[in-house]
Amino acid sequence: MEERSRILIVGATGYIGRRIVKASIALAHPTFILFRKEVVSDVEKVEMLLSFKKDGAKLVEASFDDHGSLVDAVKQVDVVISAIAGNHMRHQILQQLKLVEAIKEAGNIKRFVPSEFGMDPGLMEHAMAPGNIVFIDKLKVREAIEAAAIPHTYISANIFAGYLVGGLAQLGRVMPPSDKVFLYGDGNVKAIWVDEDDIGIYTIKAIDDPRTLNKTMYIRPPLNILSQKEVVEKWEQLSGKRLNKTYISVDDFLVGMEDQSYGEKIGISHFYQIFYRGDLYNFEIGPNGVEASELYPEVKYTTMDSFMERYL
Structure with a gap:
């Protein structure tokens, strides 16, 4: 049996990190978790590390x-x-520059996967401020990786289902609304919704695969390429409840943005990219990219119909 790569996971107690740890262990990789001494004062993180x-x-x-x-x-x-x-x-994205320096000096790493997992920063030059800051910083990390000639894979996992599916993509909501829902534009712009556990599995599958070396891997499960309206309709069918729908034009969505908090501005700008511009699915994957569900058809990914059942 071929020996599996030893994996060090940084940020293992975070929202996506814990899923990557779970997948690494499940797929029988020797799994190492970097932890910082300041974590020892956080009882929940310590309990997670011990688990x-x-x-x-x-x-x-x-x-x-x-x-x-x-x-x-x-x-x-x-x-x-x-x-x-x-x-x-x-x-903390730019903290990874220190990690890049360590990898460069160590000289033994066969693959580095930096913290991306959302929209592809390489395609977000047009992104609206202040939501563009995260893309700018991720590109700085990419530049350092490539300048150091570190073997890498970038992962674009699109929408984290836990953040947006339950709330039917309502800003600031993660549970289904009971009576009404706001639809962005005509509600028909396609997006890509991915279960977080599947992100972990696809990530671990990619790290030893020569097909993903020095490429961006997009996670686009075919059955999860859905418009917001389609997600709402799936929930209505599952729950048996019909929601009152209000359609919001782009002008109405952006009006008053300057009066919002910094965090709200970021949320609004990202929603604009996803649900008005369609930046998750308005491009073809080029020669420097691959698609996860095509590479790993054996992965039985979670459909959004199945994901939404937990909210019933």
């Missing part, structure tokens, strides 16, 4: 402020996957 350890992962202490500790951690593995936070509350 990973119980499942077979090895905990490795290191700090972004200690280059030598990062190099030592990286030298223990073959692959590094970063899932550190990139949201407006804990925006």
Whole structure:
């Protein structure tokens, strides 16, 4: 049996990181988890780390402020996957530049997967501020990776289902509305909705695959390429409830944006990219990209019909 790559996961207690850990262990990879000493004061994160350890992962202490500790951690593995936070509350994307330096010095890493997982930053030059900041920073990390000639895979996982499907893509809502729903534009712009556990599985599948080397892997499960209106209709069919629908023009959606909080501005700008411009699905995958469900047809991904059943 071919020996499986040893994987170091950075940001393992985060929203996507924990799914990647779960998938790595399930697919029998020797799994290493980088943890920082400041985590020891967070009881929930410590409990999560200990549960990973119980499942077979090895905990490795290191700090972004200690280059030598990062190099030592990286030298223990073959692959590094970063899932550190990139949201407006804990925006740590540029911390990965320190990780890139450690990988460069260690010289042993066969694949690095930086923390992306959403929209492809390489296609978001036009993105609206302040939502564009995360894309700008992710591109800085890409530039450092490529300048250091580090083997890599970028992953574009589109919409995290847990964030938007339950709330039917209503801003600030993660549970289904009971009576009314707002539809963006005509509601027919296609988007791509992906179960977070499937993101973990596809990510681990990609790390030893030569077809994904130095490419962007887009996760586009065919049955999950749906407009917002189609998602709403699926929920109505499942729940047996009909919702009152209000259609919001792009002008009405953006009006008053400047008066919102910083976090709300980011949410509005990202919703604009997804549901008005259609930036998740308005392009063909080029020669520098591959599609996950085509590469790994054996993965039985979660459809949004199935995902929504948890809210009944």
